[in-house]
Amino acid sequence: MADMPAMTMGMGGTSYQMGSGTARLPAAEGMMRGKMIHAGDWMLMAHGYAWGVYTDQGGPRGSDKAFVASMAMLMADRDLGERLHLQLRGMGSLEPAMGARGYPNLFATGEVANGRPLVDRQHPHDLFMELSARLDYRIGDGSVFVYAAPVGEPALGPSAFMHRGSARYQPLSPITHHWFDSTHITYGVVTAGYQTGAFQLEGSAFKGREPDEHRWGIESPKLDSWSVRGTWTPTANVAVQLSHGRLESPEESHPGEDENRTTASLQYARGGVTTTFAYALKDRAPGPALSAFLAEATWEIDRHHAIFGRVENVANDELFPDHDDPLHDRKFRVTKAEAGYAYRIPILGPFGVALGGTVAAYDKPAALDAAYGKAPVSWSLFTKFALGL
Incomplete structure (x- = not known):
């Protein structure tokens, strides 16, 4: 597969890869996969995928669905002088075509469809996932940077799941998406930071409210929330981040409730193995x-x-949104364990396909047996076409 050389933001040699937004990944995850083109002073990179997925989510509250998930990204880099570097990034998805209710994903919650909270389902991504510009100015062995986006990602949490090597072949989003990744599409972001090869400190102002269910357009940007993040990449194998943010009324189903979110993660990569371990508190x-x-x-x-x-x-505590349900607003701790296999086939040039499947099982309180069944099991089959698999 054609690979993109490791991005060295800040114009210095580094031990990290560029993740989503301004996040870092271990350089040993391997080079960013896609198609690279040099056009004059610009270096262009294209990346994208389309998943064809059939999932059968088990138990009484599960359902089945065939759907297509997709993402396309175009990135352009150039130096504007000896010290100044510019990066432009655009990313989009055709997932709004699958409908406002997205696809079934047992125990997943977050956002709304047709005015009702989504439960046991994953919402589709917006047409516009990122439209951003970043400027880096080198100072000694480090650099200061500014990232601005009408649609982008603030400095909060690890790199979003679709950009992590540890989740490269996972066809469904994590059920913890709204603890770690929900801010990866944010309408209004400004981030400023300082970085060296081993450290990055940054802060963001951004819109706290999650995207609404009208996913074909761009919402009005707003800067009413904030976050700070520190990332340590001591070697090419390790990336550690700690972040905290204050989000103003992030969830439409919880109007008037702000959120203090704290996340910590450790990512490790070596010899074809990529891992992510993470904790979050909402x-x-x-x-x-x-x-x-x-x-x-x-x-x-x-x-x-x-x-x-x-x-x-x-x-x-969002599994029973009906206020008349006796389990409404009760907090339940659920565990999901999922494993899978993928067979990768090169097609032509940078294009490839992966064929595979997953099986998932759950551990939950007995109080949920009546709604979810005693031992639900879910499975998915997928075909992933990718530019840089």
């Missing part, structure tokens, strides 16, 4: 504090074979 104001844990890994055994898995544990 502390609503007013409201309960809800924690989540995630561990995921991918092992690309050779050119063709890959195995992967994900374990999540989350405390969630």
